[in-house]
Amino acid sequence: MKFVAFKRELQGTGASRRLRMGGKVPGIVYGAGEPAMIELDHNALYHALKKESFHSSILEMELDGASSKVVLRDLQMHAFKPLVQHIDFQRVDATTRIRKRVPLHFINEADSPCVKTDKGTMSHIATELEIECLAEKLPEFLTVDLGSLATGQSIHVDDLKLDSHIKVRTHGRKNPVIATALPPKVEEIVAPVVAAVPAKGKKKK
Structure with a gap:
């Protein structure tokens, strides 16, 4: 730009x-x-x-x-x-090494076993990551492929396929989670409680 x-x-x-x-x-x-x-x-x-x-x-x-x-x-x-x-x-310039936060782009979410088969949902734990790399090779975004994620599974930083010159800065956190596949929500149907109506007494003759 x-x-x-x-x-x-x-x-x-x-x-x-x-x-x-x-x-x-x-x-x-x-x-x-x-x-x-x-x-x-x-x-x-x-x-x-x-x-x-x-x-x-x-x-x-x-x-x-x-x-x-x-x-x-x-x-x-x-x-x-x-x-x-x-x-x-x-x-x-070509020799400048920088640290920069870049956004995550999630792909193939709808085709994952979690969403397509189990009707579950994906929780995006992180939406961006801080990386260190040469400035001239700074990516506009990082791609996170969710296509193989089954219910209960997660994608971590170490699972990302990154170019060798890119290093993710996790600030002391060991292999943090990026996205998690969640099971579908079960809606519990509660029957309405009907108050008992006391029977009317018989009238005396």
């Missing part, structure tokens, strides 16, 4: 506030050289952020007529409004 940034001349809280009022977003680009203060068009950035690949892939940034490869590093949103307050990017 490509986007255009502009050099930000003024810094400080007041300058950033005026930028936001003018429909701009202050930001910074660091790594592989001196940090650069930048500004971006808010609406264009906001729509780009809705795309999954903007968060988990190498981006091409045009600044002052020159292009460089960057990855999104940090994003600050307004507390309750759909407004981007600040954004950080990191420059990368």
Whole structure:
């Protein structure tokens, strides 16, 4: 994905506030050289952020007529409004090794024995993983194949088929679960309780 940034001349809280009022977003680009203060068009950035690949892939940034490869590093949103307050990017090259969270794409769920035969469901325990790899080989997502999962079985991190250059960071957790095949839910039908109506006594003659 490509986007255009502009050099930000003024810094400080007041300058950033005026930028936001003018429909701009202050930001910074660091790594592989001196940090650069930048500004971006808010609406264009906001729509780009809705795309999954903007968060988990190498981006091409045009600044002052020159292009460089960057990855999104940090994003600050307004507390309750759909407004981007600040954004950080990191420059990368062929030798840069990075850590990045990438989404998981689950496939073949409907064809699994759990869902197709047993009418069960899949529980997605994780929706993304943090990986370490060369920046130029950063995948947009990781594929999780659920096609062979039977009821009661799970897929763990070690079960993923990843390229040799990708290392999953589990932060001390040993082979965490990614997805689990659950049996179908059994609905218990409870009969309504009918209150007993006392018999009326016979009237005396």
